[in-house]
Amino acid sequence: MTEQTPAVPLITGTTKLFGVIAHPSAHVRAPMVFNERFVAEQRDHLMIPIDATPASLVTVMDGLRAMENFGGLTITIPHKVPIAQMCDELGEAARVCGAVNAVRFGEDGRLYGDIFDGAGFVAGLALKGHDIAGKRVLMMGAGGAARAIAVALCQADVGEIAIANRTRDKAQNLVDAMVQGAGYTQAHVLDNMAEAALEAARDVDVIINTTSLGLHAGDALPVALGTVRPDTLIADIIMVPERTEWLALAEDKGLPTHYGRHMLDCQLELIGRFIGALD
Incomplete structure (x- = not known):
């Protein structure tokens, strides 16, 4: 039996990009989860892993902010605290935690962050x-x-x-x-x-x-x-x-x-909505 190739999003000139930022990024699973959902729901979206060192984080974030077709990020170790410090506006949980695990780039140029654990x-x-x-x-x-x-x-x-x-x-x-x-x-x-x-x-x-x-x-x-x-x-x-x-x-x-899996399943849905990847 031939192994079935997993479906991947069709990349077009209008594809909206999302990312998961980490260092290293080999362990991240969000792209697999979200891209599978994008294909199933026929969304013109793509989520990619972004491996950014702490030293390059500001440069990377500035570059992503400048991209017109970039929507937002999920965030993991070691960037949750430093990216929270870059945000223009934080949700209540993020303010108490001093950390974020999702940010979106607003049309007003501001960076909005929150944590969804x-x-x-x-x-x-x-x-x-x-x-x-x-x-x-x-x-x-x-x-x-x-x-x-x-x-x-x-x-x-x-x-x-x-x-x-x-x-x-x-x-x-x-x-x-x-x-x-x-x-x-x-x-x-x-x-x-x-x-x-x-x-x-x-x-x-x-x-x-x-x-x-x-x-x-x-x-x-x-x-x-x-x-x-x-x-x-x-x-x-x-x-x-x-x-x-x-x-x-x-x-x-x-x-x-x-x-614990229920927290993860529901968190991904909430993050997807926050960054604009899901309705």
Whole structure:
């Protein structure tokens, strides 16, 4: 059997370009996802990988801004923070995070940026039928994804967010940024990640792991599940492995779970709309 050649967009003189910018760029997957969608929907679009070193980033961004047929970018390591600093206007989550994972070049010449990890996570919850308005949340971690998720949870009217992080100062910095930068007061810091988180887990509606715990076999659990209520939703943002040991344990206990892939799927849709690649 002859292997089928994957469909690629037809390039014309009117093709609108989009990109994913990284360094290195070999690991990026956005072009495959978006170009497949462009072909299926017969869009005159093309997404390309852009490998830009930190030293060349300003030059590359100036060049892209000058292109009349360039729409916008998805952004990954190591450019999320420096490109945020180049933006003329940032969305609320990006202001709190100090980072972006998508930008678009406006017709007015301005650069608009935002970060969609949190919006994608909340959209994924809604997609799977989880209403979080008014709910009490325990969030493990206070890194980049956690910052975006915390903002999105507040935007979705969550009742309370208890944040546990290995370094308390980092969690406090997130809470301060949410209060001072966006006026959100739902979040507070737990003083001790292990003991306080274990106690908080007894009476929350949702527990979210935003740490790297679970990426490798044998990792410690983000928080033990022995005392959680039987209706507590256990959510992870790790993509690989899809079913972390923590999620597997939760399912063995009969607890409801939510997988990281839903955040990614919904985030790509939101990014596509923001940069003008999708309707």
